[in-house]
Amino acid sequence: MSDLINESPDSQSAVACPWCGAEDQVLGRNCGSCDRLIAGLPTWANAEAEAQVRAAAESRWRITTRRLALLGVLLFLAAFIGWLNFPFVSNPITILFKKPTTNHTSASSPGQWSSVGWDVQGTRYISDVARQPEGQSVWSKDLGNPTRSAPTVADGVIYIGGFFKAMALEVESGETIWEIDTPGQMEQSFAVAGDFVYMGLSDHRLLALDRITGETRWEYTAKFPITSSPVVADGMVYFGSSDGIVYALDAATGKKIWKHKLKGNLRSSPSISGGRFFASDTDGNLNILSARTGQSRFRFRTAASASDAAVVDGGLAYFPSGGRIFAVDTGARSKRGEFLFKKIWTQFYVWQIPGVPAPSSQRGERWRFAPERHASLGIAASPAVAPEALYYGDTAGLLYARDVTSREEIWRFQADDGIVSSPIILGDRIYFGARDGYLYSLDRSNGNLVWRLFLDAPIEISPVFAEGRLYIRTNDGLLHTID
Template sequence: MAGFGNILRRIAGRLREQENAPSDAGALDQSGTLRPDLSSPSNPPLGVGQGDLPQRPTGEESLTPADSPITPPRAIENPGLSFGSESAPAPGAELPGAMVAEPVGPGSVDVGRIRLTDDDAVTEDPLVSNCPYCGQGDQRIGTRCQRCSQVIVRLPAWAQHRRHNWLMARLSWKRINFAAIVALLLVFVIWVNYPFAPNPIVLLKKIQSQITADMGPGVWTVSGRDLRNTRSVEVGFPPPEGEVVWESFIPQPLESEPVAQYSSLFVGSANGVYKLSEYDGQILEGWDGDTPGRITGAAAVFESYLFFGSTDHTVNAWNALTGDAWWSFPTEDTVEISPVLSDGLVYIGSGKGLLYALDAHNGSVIWQTRLDSDASASVAIYEGRLFVGDDKGIFYILSARTGQEWFRYRTLKTIAGSPVISSDGKRAYFPSSGELYAVSAEEREVPGLYQFKKIWAQLWLWQVPGVPRPPGQQGGLWRFRPDNPLQGIYSAPALAEDEEGSALYVGGYDHNMYALDAFDGGRLWTFNATDSISASPMIVKDRLIFGDDAGNVYSLDRNDGSLDWKISVGSAVTIPPIQSNELVIVRTEDGYIYGIK
């Protein structure tokens, strides 16, 4: 205990003073007990000066040391500690052991005939403290610390640090602020990848309608047949038998895929949109479809709405019955791909890498984002996710409602077709670099992972010792490469899913039509056509229908690849066929359209 130690040091100091001044302190008797000289001038009675000491009355006996009212000290229990003449501590030496003193009266202690009162009690100096900045001890409050030169200030008790709080003892405001900033950045990164609060676009940008492209039997209202771009018709009319029932010519033809609804066909060209009758293929009278720009992509139709993009930097909505314009939205560059209609939004891309989501009711912008390059084909939609590829070879997964980017998969060359999504939303298929890719459709980008693997791969290529082979790119499942990579795959596949399994059908420039297992990319069968297959096939129940660059149209049994029928239409089939009720509509490179039953 610090106070008791100070008392012992004070006692030792006074003993040393008494040894140095025996005339004032008294003398030691034969037993070594200190005997103060009561008649000494240094010990006068209280209230009497040095010069006029009172005389002892006559007849009164003088006091002897034995009759002194000062009682000798009680025996010290510690044999190692005594205050006799033989064991008195030397000056500057520490007292060994511990001394037990018996209190004589209130507020006083009698130790070795030296009386200590409350005035002699040793207490801590309230103006001496440890430096709160560097911890240096025995520093006086109000002065500068001898070590760190900071002014030492005594804080009130309520403002002082709790020394027993280990957390506060280890923290400082600088550390707390740093930890708060790191926590905010971490929350932001998590929110960007896994939003747990409403996006401002959701709160502020309200959609006026909920119209979605019709995917029922007998209609083909968007490019790719449905929002997943499967190009597959599983119910409805039976497959065609190869009979051409009519043909029609479209002036100034372009590679615009037809769309069909209510026995009407809508086809784009260099000078506008044409509306044809499904029954005979003739252009309908009273339809004014002229536009300032060219229509290179397929339109999208929903009941009385017709949506399309134009090279005159506009996205347009027309009355599908009369051709009257309802609204037009100006873009920053040309629009050459097909729109997709889902949940009241029109999704379409333009030049300069822009991708728009427009309100189908009035054409207002709900959101827009910029890709690394122009979108190469129309988008695919599945349960709030948007899938699109660009000319730089990047496959994107975005939020369909807000446009927020969630994931990207990099390839070497342009993604040469619209992505195709499985029915469970777990896989996406697209062609690039002459190969067919299968990528996870549920991935979320891990920040920095791609760059880390890129550096890892470079070190491995340099054959740095101890560097293992890096893993594949995040999200990659499998790739299919044709026998001749120079004559690879440059069109989107068609996807069929039933109780027997899932299969992809895709053609290549090597004249082959491939049937692949959708889960692992294994080859099921191969059919050799007359010429290159540059357009996507279509599926009508158990039949696979496609054309080649030699002008032939084929129908195969999609289970084993056997030929059902084959006809010639005289010109290359470079545009994917579609279905309208019981007819298959085939458009050729020279501008003719055929209805095949």
């Protein structure tokens, strides 16, 4: 019986009796104190139990390893997705702690022209006009040496830059309301929002002036000269400097909210639409950033320098580069490594490596257009954009109307010399100036000439419309008011 209970009792270690607790007892024999049997399992049973315990422990370890491996894979996938999408996740620091304190905008109200492109999208489109200008000159004022600062007009005042000066003029007479000296000639236009007029200077400063007195309310100093016209949207003023940095400041205080480095310089003006910031640069890129945080969403590349601002309407951004007009999807998003991959793909295709197909077009591109002649010069200025058509001129003097849906040409008009500034759309009319010195008015439906007015000097700056009148700047330094 004892052999069944324990094959070799003498070989067992001393144990305590489970009945009385006496020490130094032998497993499988009667206790020396209480005479009760101290039972135990046979050796083969102990071995089997130990094997089962080891197997269970190993099984638990295997399960844990699989779980750790699965967790590792999930973490890798989460990190990869985060790496791909990081630029599109809003910066929480900017969102929470760098908020604009107002909702000021330079988008124009009816009867005003308070932003360089009328609205912050830059469309230069006014759908309803009570009365069209008839081509009659009201007054002209000599502003001195010519600059490229187009007028902005708000509440009966014209704000414009001159040769080492900035001015506020009365719309009725052109009389000076106030004037300030500037460190250089003013090549950019101004923006009006709230009680301020905003302007960038060559001494690196962006000024916010009191609209009534011209006194400085606040200023911000960048590291390099300001090269773009400012735009104000959602309480932030946006602009660029010559080192390729674009800024967003609180429009009320001048406090920096964000800045972002572009590949090239912003020399025209930014556009704002749908919470996004659009800027074309001197390296030929169209940059799309988050307007709120400045984080990059997309960069569309062209082979030449972008010559004017992007215009945004209907889910497309239009901008001129290398004499062409490009239309780019505003919802496009960059994918990491895609550009390098396509460069390699294109090179393999150029080398005619067998089996390599033609590379696809660049992400985001919807179409492009180049004039039939003088394509090397081609289109220099941004289009004016209405919901159904866009209008733009070229250096050969042709003004085009093109359907935004079908992309088909609707009509074209031939001026006597080149068109290097944007037209404007007023109801059923199109207005533009040309290097021949004429201001043109066309029927928007068919491109027929309604009238033209000779202003004695080339027109290379876009007209603006406010208070029922057109305001035109010519290359001889004059500002004209046309009724």
